[in-house]
Amino acid sequence: MLSKMLLGRYIPGSSIIHQLDPRAKILAVVLFMAIVFFANHWTGYILLIVFITVLTKTADLSIRFLFNGLKLILILLLFTFFMHLFFTKGGTVLVDGGFFTIESEGVVRGVYITIRLAMLVLITTILTLTTSPLQLTDAIERIAKPLKVFKVPVHEIALMMSISLRFIPTLMDETEKIIKAQSARGSTFMTGNLMSRLQALTPIFIPLFISSFKRAEEMAIAMEVRGYQGEEGRTHYRVLNWQWKDTFALILMIIFGIILWMIRQ
Amino acid sequence: MRITFKNLTSIYHQNTPFEHLALNDINTTFEEGVYYGIIGHTGSGKSTMIQTLNGLLLPSRGEVHAGDILLRRKSKQKDIHRVKKHVGMVFQFPEHQLFEETVLKDVMFGPKNMGMDETVAQEKAEYYLDLLNIDASLFQSSPFDLSGGQMRKVAIAGILAMEPEVLILDEPTAGLDPKSHIETMALFKRIHQEMGITVILVTHDMNDVYEYTEYVKILSGGHLVREGRTTDLLTDEKLLERFALEPPDIVKLTHDLENKGIIFDSVPRNVEQFTELYEEWRAGNA
Numbered sequence: 001m002l003s004k005m006l007l008g009r010y011i012p013g014s015s016i017i018h019q020l021d022p023r024a025k026i027l028a029v030v031l032f033m034a035i036v037f038f039a040n041h042w043t044g045y046i047l048l049i050v051f052i053t054v055l056t057k058t059a060d061l062s063i064r065f066l067f068n069g070l071k072l073i074l075i076l077l078l079f080t081f082f083m084h085l086f087f088t089k090g091g092t093v094l095v096d097g098g099f100f101t102i103e104s105e106g107v108v109r110g111v112y113i114t115i116r117l118a119m120l121v122l123i124t125t126i127l128t129l130t131t132s133p134l135q136l137t138d139a140i141e142r143i144a145k146p147l148k149v150f151k152v153p154v155h156e157i158a159l160m161m162s163i164s165l166r167f168i169p170t171l172m173d174e175t176e177k178i179i180k181a182q183s184a185r186g187s188t189f190m191t192g193n194l195m196s197r198l199q200a201l202t203p204i205f206i207p208l209f210i211s212s213f214k215r216a217e218e219m220a221i222a223m224e225v226r227g228y229q230g231e232e233g234r235t236h237y238r239v240l241n242w243q244w245k246d247t248f249a250l251i252l253m254i255i256f257g258i259i260l261w262m263i264r265q
Numbered sequence: 266m267r268i269t270f271k272n273l274t275s276i277y278h279q280n281t282p283f284e285h286l287a288l289n290d291i292n293t294t295f296e297e298g299v300y301y302g303i304i305g306h307t308g309s310g311k312s313t314m315i316q317t318l319n320g321l322l323l324p325s326r327g328e329v330h331a332g333d334i335l336l337r338r339k340s341k342q343k344d345i346h347r348v349k350k351h352v353g354m355v356f357q358f359p360e361h362q363l364f365e366e367t368v369l370k371d372v373m374f375g376p377k378n379m380g381m382d383e384t385v386a387q388e389k390a391e392y393y394l395d396l397l398n399i400d401a402s403l404f405q406s407s408p409f410d411l412s413g414g415q416m417r418k419v420a421i422a423g424i425l426a427m428e429p430e431v432l433i434l435d436e437p438t439a440g441l442d443p444k445s446h447i448e449t450m451a452l453f454k455r456i457h458q459e460m461g462i463t464v465i466l467v468t469h470d471m472n473d474v475y476e477y478t479e480y481v482k483i484l485s486g487g488h489l490v491r492e493g494r495t496t497d498l499l500t501d502e503k504l505l506e507r508f509a510l511e512p513p514d515i516v517k518l519t520h521d522l523e524n525k526g527i528i529f530d531s532v533p534r535n536v537e538q539f540t541e542l543y544e545e546w547r548a549g550n551a
Contacts (some may be wrong), residue, residue, distance in 0.1 A: 011282055023344060065282065181362040184354040186378030189348065203374065206364035210409065261271050 010132045016245070017059035017130045022139035022244035028253045029127050035253070036116050038260040045115050047263070051256060052122050059130050066249035069125055070118060076113050084110035132163035138238060171212070173264075178207050266351050266430040266463065268295040268318060273327035275313050288547040290327070290369040290485040293423060295431070299456050301465045302474040305484035306509045311467050314484065315433045318465065319352035320345040332493040339533040350379045355430030359420035368399065368419050371408050375427040386426070393422040397452065419453045421449070426457070431463040432456070438470065449479060475499045475513035476535045483508055500532050515539055 012018075017025075039045050047258050070077075090105030094173070128136070141158035148154050182203045189200045275288040287308045287526065288443045292455065295301060295318070305311050308446075316322040317329060329336040336546055340488050356362065366370035367469055372390035373383075394404065397418040403411065408419055424432070434453065438446045457464045466478055474481060481498050483491040491498060498504060502512045502520065511521075518539070519532055529546060533539035 020362060062282075068281075076427075163280055177356070178362060180316070181356045182358065184319060184349060184356070185362070185375035186346065186349055186427065187374075188342070188378070203364045211361060
């Protein structure tokens with residue numbers, strides 16, 4: 001059940017996308033998020049889809065696998081699509097069902113917005129699939145460094161992020177174990193009405209909370225024992241190394257943005 | 266209850282890049298009332314096997330026959346629930362599953378899920394807590410106020426109170442002190458003998474497997490590579506070495522002594538038997 005989660009998962013690999021500097025990847029994703037909104041015509045949207053497909057192939061990911069990950073937000077996508085389908089007016093009337101009408105503009109907007117959303121989700125999925133959580137937090141810490149001037153505790157925030165990311169798989173494993181242990185005791189989560197299903201969660205959450213608190217305390221002690229005092233005087237074990245190919249990747253993304261801007265109508 | 270695996274194959278994360286074949290075409294039977302051991306190196310498929318035994322995992326291919334219940338890839342929740350009633354499972358570190366306000370309530374959780382009414386469940390809970398030497402004065406206290414060893418016992422009582430016909434033990438003594446270790450293993454032995462239930466022990470502790478189990482199944486890389494009498498398989502050091510398993514201490518000692526010319530009439534299974542055999546040998550050779 002939990003194994004189907006694709007969000008926030010990292011697949012090790014050696015593709016060019018894997019090897020890019022995580023800072024370059026994050027910046028490129030941010031750029032792409034803006035670029036997506038340049039497209040306002042079907043040629044633009046086709047270009048976006050081609051771009052993501054090429055990117056997926058370059059990152060050595062299977063397209064089918066990526067689309068399986070999209071299933072998670074399928075409901076959101078469908079919802080967006082149907083909202084536009086029914087409520088965006090304009091163009092010719094395609095269906096007139098009396099109390100509702102579907103108009104051509106609604107269909108077009110619905111398809112466009114859904115593609116936009118899907119592209120946004122896909123590119124962030126590609127980012128997390130090809131970048132280890134540690135690299136991601138390192139990159140975020142480096143990118144956010146200038147904020148220190150405004151007394152933002154960048155290092156501490158990055159540490160919190162990496163600790164949380166580090167414990168997601170552990171918590172998942174633990175949840176799965178406890179679910180198994182309780183269901184071996186005859187607890188049922190899949191049957192019964194909403195109320196009894198909610199009640200069935202107590203035997204899972206209480207042990208989970210208890211072990212999380214215990215783990216947090218143990219970790220705090222372990223860090224203190226090893227003399228952790230925040231950022232002061234710390235060097236980095238993993239040093240990020242910006243290379244020409246990272247610059248090149250960003251330039252490519254900008255060129256792609258310019259092309260999309262040019263074909264706007 | 267007899268449990269049979271027929272051409273059982275288990276695959277994790279099927280059709281994803283994380284696909285992993287955990288069990289490969291297993292055919293075997295767990296007879297009623299026998300004390301089994303399942304051994305194998307880490308990642309050999311032991312935990313997949315025991316989770317398949319009580320319906321926590323369904324086979325990807327093949328069948329599990331548990332008594333008259335058939336489990337397959339697409340079995341119904343109702344059948345799975347029925348299997349759980351007959352096959353109890355003590356997980357590794359079972360104390361992590363405690364959640365109720367009081368010790369008594371926690372032990373009653375399983376029996377009540379299995380359809381016993383409040384009074385019967387309470388009777389069972391009290392009986393098994395007593396069997397595990399948990400003092401009646403602790404029944405109303407929070408399970409989280411107990412010591413680690415006591416928590417483990419309460420959790421085990423929670424499984425026993427469901428009165429399963431088959432009891433699966435996954436590393437039941439991990440992290441226990443030597444005294445509790447012996448007590449716990451002795452208790453399972455007693456339950457096995459007095460109530461005639463099937464016990465399936467999964468552990469890395471070869472000494473326990475050798476001392477307590479009657480039959481063993483050896484897993485390696487998802488295959489069932491050997492099954493047979495414990496006394497036959499675990500005394501075969503060459504065989505164990507092939508599957509990266511450590512022979513039990515007492516077997517190693519007996520074999521070393523044999524090389525030095527001290528030969529016993531039989532291979533001892535625990536320290537007491539060893540001492541006895543050694544005394545006998547001394548009386549005959551001194």
